[in-house]
Amino acid sequence: MTPDTTVSPPTVDQDWGRLNRRLLLVNLSILGAPLAMFLASLAVTGGKTNLQVIITLASLFVTFLVISGIGLMRLFTTRYRLTEDRFELRKGLLFRSERSVPIGRIRGVDLTANPVHRVFGLTTLRIDSGEQSDAVARKLALDGITKAEALELRRRILALRDAGRSPAVADNDGVLCQLDWSWLRYGPLTVWGVGGVFIAAGSVYRTLNEMQVNPLELGIVKDLQHRFGSVPLWYGILVSVLVIVALGMVGSTATFIENWAGYELRREEGGALRVRRGLLATRSVTIAERNLRGLELVEPIPLRWARGAKLNAVASGLGGEDENRRRRALTSPVPRAEAVRVAAEALPVDEPGVNERGGLIERDGLTGHPRAALRRRINRALIWSVLIAAVPVGLGLWLSTGLVIGGVITGVVLVPILVAFAFNAYRTLGHGLRGRYLVTSAGTFAHRTVALEREAIIGWKISRTPFQRRAGLLTVGATTAAGEGAYHVYDLTEGQGIALAETTVPGLLAPFIERAPDRG
Numbered sequence: 050m051t052p053d054t055t056v057s058p059p060t061v062d063q064d065w066g067r068l069n070r071r072l073l074l075v076n077l078s079i080l081g082a083p084l085a086m087f088l089a090s091l092a093v094t095g096g097k098t099n100l101q102v103i104i105t106l107a108s109l110f111v112t113f114l115v116i117s118g119i120g121l122m123r124l125f126t127t128r129y130r131l132t133e134d135r136f137e138l139r140k141g142l143l144f145r146s147e148r149s150v151p152i153g154r155i156r157g158v159d160l161t162a163n164p165v166h167r168v169f170g171l172t173t174l175r176i177d178s179g180e181q182s183d184a185v186a187r188k189l190a191l192d193g194i195t196k197a198e199a200l201e202l203r204r205r206i207l208a209l210r211d212a213g214r215s216p217a218v219a220d221n222d223g224v225l226c227q228l229d230w231s232w233l234r235y236g237p238l239t240v241w242g243v244g245g246v247f248i249a250a251g252s253v254y255r256t257l258n259e260m261q262v263n264p265l266e267l268g269i270v271k272d273l274q275h276r277f278g279s280v281p282l283w284y285g286i287l288v289s290v291l292v293i294v295a296l297g298m299v300g301s302t303a304t305f306i307e308n309w310a311g312y313e314l315r316r317e318e319g320g321a322l323r324v325r326r327g328l329l330a331t332r333s334v335t336i337a338e339r340n341l342r343g344l345e346l347v348e349p350i351p352l353r354w355a356r357g358a359k360l361n362a363v364a365s366g367l368g369g370e371d372e373n374r375r376r377r378a379l380t381s382p383v384p385r386a387e388a389v390r391v392a393a394e395a396l397p398v399d400e401p402g403v404n405e406r407g408g409l410i411e412r413d414g415l416t417g418h419p420r421a422a423l424r425r426r427i428n429r430a431l432i433w434s435v436l437i438a439a440v441p442v443g444l445g446l447w448l449s450t451g452l453v454i455g456g457v458i459t460g461v462v463l464v465p466i467l468v469a470f471a472f473n474a475y476r477t478l479g480h481g482l483r484g485r486y487l488v489t490s491a492g493t494f495a496h497r498t499v500a501l502e503r504e505a506i507i508g509w510k511i512s513r514t515p516f517q518r519r520a521g522l523l524t525v526g527a528t529t530a531a532g533e534g535a536y537h538v539y540d541l542t543e544g545q546g547i548a549l550a551e552t553t554v555p556g557l558l559a560p561f562i563e564r565a566p567d568r569g
Contacts, residue, residue, distance in 0.1 A: 065128040065139075071169045072193035076120035078165060083110040129191060131205055136176060138189050148189055150178040152210050156340060156366030158203045159376075160333040166193070167331065174199040176206070177366055207335075211319045225322075226380060226391045228312040233305060235357045235382035239349075242301030246293050249300075309381040314391065322362070322395060324379060334376045340366045342505040342531035343486065344392050345377075346410045348385065349495035358388040360395075360410075363501060363532035373532065396500070398484055409500050412490045415479030421520040422540035423475040426493075428516075430467035434460050470494075480538045480549060487527060487553050489538045499536050505529045509550045509558050525550055 087106050127140040136155065138148045155176055162172040176189040191199070310328035317323050320338030325331070343363035352358065360380040367373040380391055392410045438460030445452030474493040481488050487506070490498040510526035517523055517540065525546045526537045538549065550558040 065130045066194075066198075067129075068124050068127050068191065068193040069171055069195055069198070070124075071171055071195075072124045073121065075165050075169055075171065075193065076117045076124070079113050079117045079120070080110070083113055124193065127191070131202065131209075133209065136189070136206065138191075148178075150176065150189065152206065154178055155206060155210050157335050157337065158206050159335060160196075160199050160203065160331070162196070162327075162331045164329040167329070170195055172196045172199045172331070174202060177368065203335075207319070207321070224313060224315050225394045226312075226314040226383075226387070228309055228326075228381065229383075232309075232381060232383050233302065235352060235355060236302040236305030237298035238352045238355055238357065238382070239301045242297035242299075242304070243293060244297075245300045245304075246296045305381065312381055314379055314395070316395075322379070326381075334367075336362055336364045337366065340364045340531070341396065342529065343499060343501040344379075344396050344410055345500075345532070346388060346392065346498040347495060348492075348497075352382055353496060356385050357382050358385040359383070360388045360391055361532075362395075363499065363529075363536075365505075365531040370533070377532070392500075398486070409483055409486060409488065410498055412477070412479055412498055415481040415488060415490055418475070418478040418480075418540050419522070419542055419545075421522055421542075422478060423472070425516065425520055425522070425540060426471035426474050427468055430471040431464065434463040434467055437463060478539065480541075482553060487536075489527075489536060491537070491539050501527060501529060501531075501536050503553050505531055506554050506557070509554075510535060511546060511550075527553070 083106050086109065122142055123140060126142050127138070129136070129138045131137075134152055136150050136152065138146075140146050155178060157177040159175045159177070160172050161175065166172060171193050172195070174191045174194060178189060191202075194202075307328045307330070309326050311331070312326040313324075315323050315325070317335070322336045322338075322341065323333060324336075325333045341362060341364045345361040345363055346358055347361060348358045359378065359382050361377045362379050364377065367376045379395060380388055383391075389408055389410060393408045396409065398409050438456045440456070441452045441459060442456035445454070445456060470493055474491075477490055477492055477496050479488075479490040482503075483500070485503050486500045487503055488498065488500045490496065506527045506529055508528040510528055511523055512526065513523045520540075521542060522540045523543060523546050524537050524539050525541060526535045528535045538546070541549065547558070
């Protein structure tokens, strides 16, 4: 496809576009994976092999051959075109699929490119049609066109969709945030890296086991057993924990680099926000101005201890729950002050009083919650302390009195720690109205502050657990078509909850309120 300077609707069959022929090389390169695994198995086993290894790798080769064939079929059968009022896509040979999406219903156009696509200069253009709740069904993907073609097609689609609309923030076009490599210090501050170590170890063990290769019989494992087999148990456990944590931090840092290299947050013409990021696999996500319904500031432990935070978009049109979580990020882990600054520029609010005390997304100035909410959190902390300590105590009564002492010590240590977390969680609780936004804050291990546009609230969900009922508290959930679908204000009194809902969106809750009869 040759980039055009003007948008003209194709009207004949010769205007149908096709995927790039370099996709043929991409699909053939997939067959190199089984060969690489075979060479890796020879390296691990010292050049030895067996029938089970050959059968396993042969089955993998057949699987990859089928995948490659499906990709080639997509190359030869996919056709697409853009007209003045719709985008059309045809694909399939035995099972023919034809999709036609009105331009006005397109919510977003994203670009992604995995490492293999990047080697051959290709990318994938995905169109979110918003037709169905199922994220896979509503996605149209051109998997294998050049980057220049994808950018031009994306520009034409958005120009047609936004034709006749006057952008509200066109004067603010430009870069809002770019990667600062000093933020790499936040990369290791995540527990997912440690989890990744266990997942990788389990995957390697399972693969070797499928090949009938006993990992404990490998030379490197035997050498480690010979060197460290006589050390005390406590020392071995300590070293193992330190090694796992170190590997997890390395993995988390590598993940940060892969996810956020080349990061840029830009406001484009028409007010849309575009996030571009990725080292090996590049990603480009566009959030239209009319779909942006709020922001979420997330401060998990230990990122919070390093005075860092992440900023997410609360937006419609980002797909289902899992897809929304992958695409909603507006920033990498950054200094908290930087996240607040980006929030102010990404969602500018000019209403009086909103930017006081640090801006829309800050917790300062929010209304606190009743003391009963603090008692609930302290009670939970004490219960968890007892439950955790009960495990070694129970084992000690059965096996050894030493475990009983260890359990008691564990409980004594945990009580002040978890109670401190309870106080911190209570101080985090807050809610308020700032201009046309409902702002709510909560969280124990991850503090979350959400600013949700009041016009985006389509309903209220009021819930009470038995423990809340005893304490005279309830939780008010604002349901919306954006973001996670519901945002909650926890542990309010009945009066607070009803008043908040009625003040935020007047009249929405009124039909469901049972009023006391007039006894006058």
